[in-house]
Amino acid sequence: MPIRNKVVALVVGLWMLLLIVELVRRRKLREEYSWLWLMTGSVILLLTLWFDLLKWITQLVGAVSPSSTIFLFAFLFLVFISLHFSVVISKLTDRNKELAQRHALLELEVHELKKKNLPPEEGVLSKK
């Protein structure tokens, strides 16, 4: 691997790892969702420092050149991470629905409790 490529890959890999750690530190990214990105940064660093491994993988998957292997895995990674986020979004949608339903049920309960304790003219409902 030419030294210039190696330096660029190292900088990108390190920058990615630092960025992920910083986002977790600032609580902008949950640990739960950081592992995939940390793994990606680590793989970039590993393949940069151990180029023979990339060559071996290239031979293993039957790719034409190491760069094709990188593109293949980058593509697979994006597909996998999109799938992972679809699962997360599905879970969040379910939870969102549960919360909204519980909110509606509790609101009616509060309204009926207030109605019992307040004189009729002091209604608790407001017009939307």
Add this chain to the structure above:
Amino acid sequence: MEFGNKILVIIPAYNEEKRIASVIRGVKDHLPLAEVLIVDDGSHDKTRWAVIEAGAKVLSHPMNLGYGAALQTGYKFALDKGYEAIVQMDGDGQHDPSFVPELFGVVQRGEADVVIGSRFLETRSTILADKIYQAPFVRRLGMRVFGTITSLIIQQKITDSTSGYQAMNCKVLEWVSSDKFPWDYPDADVLIMLHRAGFRIKEVPVHMFENRDGKSMHSGWRPIYYVFKMFLSIMVTLMRK
């Protein structure tokens, strides 16, 4: 089975301020003992206020979650409050409320756990025949396809698998309140799931009226998604133990 006063009519509603009061009145006229619960699915108009003025209970979603989720909120309420049976119907006035006692009757007599009001079975009178709901061709085709698939799978003739006019007892309520309920367009797939869960299903004839403003939850691109979702849901249901 004697239900006493523990019967509930669940009506999901979205932006139905103009029609909801007459739907509530219609139900109360035909089944005065029943409680009416409107699930306001994040309406932008004054549906909630119209319901309160009409003297029914209202549960309001803070945002629009869709028809299935609104129904499930009603199921959860019914289960929590110990209702022994419920009828569900649409808030747009398409379902003729004079059939509510008939739907209840079937559940009450223990003839079935779930009762579907079918617009395609012969009704008890032909007086309203001119007002019977005629769905557009594509929709009718969809109803026919999913009706046939459901009938084949559950080995029982189902003529209106997409009907939202239904009644069920508390055993079914428990099931539909759980996370097994497919709250994203629940239709034929629910019937298959309920059948596989061991519940008895029966259809009774009902009248349905034309949707006067043409507003439907199956508009735009949604029918395409609906068909995809229904096929997928039925397929995975069959794959589950």
